[in-house]
Amino acid sequence: MCCASDVFAGRSTFHLDEVHFPELSFMRLLLNSSIPLFPFFQSQDERYAFIAEWYDTNASLFRRYELLYYPKDGSVEMYDMKNRCRFLNRIKYEDLQFKDLFVGNKITIFSRHLNLVDYGDQYTSRMLGSRKERTLALLKPDVALKLGDVIDMIIRAGFTITKAKMTKVSRAEAIDFYADHQAKPYYNELLEFMTSGPVVAMEILGDDAISRWKNLLGPANSSVARTDAPNSVRACFGTDGIRNVAHGPDSFSSAARELELFFPSSGGRGPANTAKYTHCTCCVIKPHAVKEGLTGKIIKAILDGGFDISALQMFYMDRANAEEFYSIYKGVVAEYAEMVVELCSGPCVALEIRQVDPEKVFRDFCGPSDPEIARFLRPGTLRAIFGKNKIQNAVHCTDLPEDGLLEVQYFFNILDN
Missing domain, CATH: 3.30.70.141 (Nucleoside diphosphate kinase-like domain)
Known part of the structure; x- marks a missing residue:
């Protein structure tokens, strides 16, 4: 006979019609799983389940989690699928929106970057997959x-x-x-x-x-x-x-x-980008601005400002990429760690900007890195208009003239390959 402790210890899901039949074998319970066990006992709130992958750089392997999202209060919960244990207690997480939850998306929960690779149950697949x-x-x-x-x-x-x-x-x-x-x-x-x-x-x-x-x-x-x-x-x-x-x-x-x-599903590169690598500087529309729907407005402002956008691509940065890209700021800028977290918190859009003396002219067009200062001193700049704070200041732009080409190459030559 299978007791409740056996079920909790051995697996995270079970079938509703088995609740009243504890004499069923553990193997049958395992084979007929369909509804997460812990959430069933904890809460009757509507919730959506996803299978999420996280790449553990230390172990050089992917780890899988069951991610549960409760739209009622915007809370999340996670279970380690391999070790069959709770990984994250249910907690409200305001940075994750319901619209961000779809298979194929990359999300960040408490600085952990997760790929949503599948739906976690038939209910979620039925409710979200067909729409x-x-x-x-x-x-x-x-x-x-x-x-x-x-x-x-x-x-x-x-x-x-x-x-x-x-x-x-x-x-x-x-x-x-x-x-x-x-x-x-x-x-x-x-x-x-x-x-x-x-x-x-x-x-x-x-x-x-x-x-x-x-x-x-x-x-x-x-x-x-x-x-x-x-x-x-x-x-x-x-x-x-x-x-x-x-x-x-x-x-x-x-x-x-x-x-x-x-966009080949095999993960191949697809058609080549259009980067020219001459007379250029780099602009990155930051993840918070992308999430807030500002991408089009920022691109319009750049074009209206007389700049040429000669290459454009959306990237999903991992922490290692973000740290490498921002390496010149490490030990120099107090907000370095927060800048890294922001850059890998969601999709960003990299642009190759071309004009005469592009680094200086475009840096001036972006304005001071602190939007509050920008709004006071240079109210017409990108950061004054679209920025929120020193971390979420809408865009990154090349600061040093000698780094313009290097930053463009980092995105369009190194990361794109």
């Missing part, structure tokens, strides 16, 4: 000067940008991408246009994302869009049926295929 869709938002060459406006429009529509990369499409890649358009009379013109300049590929996530993104885009012909869907992306920024701002897949299978072209 959250991924699709491709491909911003075309004609959107270069309005890049910030379009990204901001996407964010304000409720989408989450989970991957982003500026790249240049080759003719062969364009032929592969637009294989379904070969019979169209505008096919050759479309290929010429798509290879004429950089594009920005983004994976966007949201409820019914495929259909909602198509609706936000509006009719393919921008002139028609201005009549039939005046608030759509193409109505606002498009020119005609070819130069129509952006592309969106029209089905789940198309979305999967097209995302694979730009």
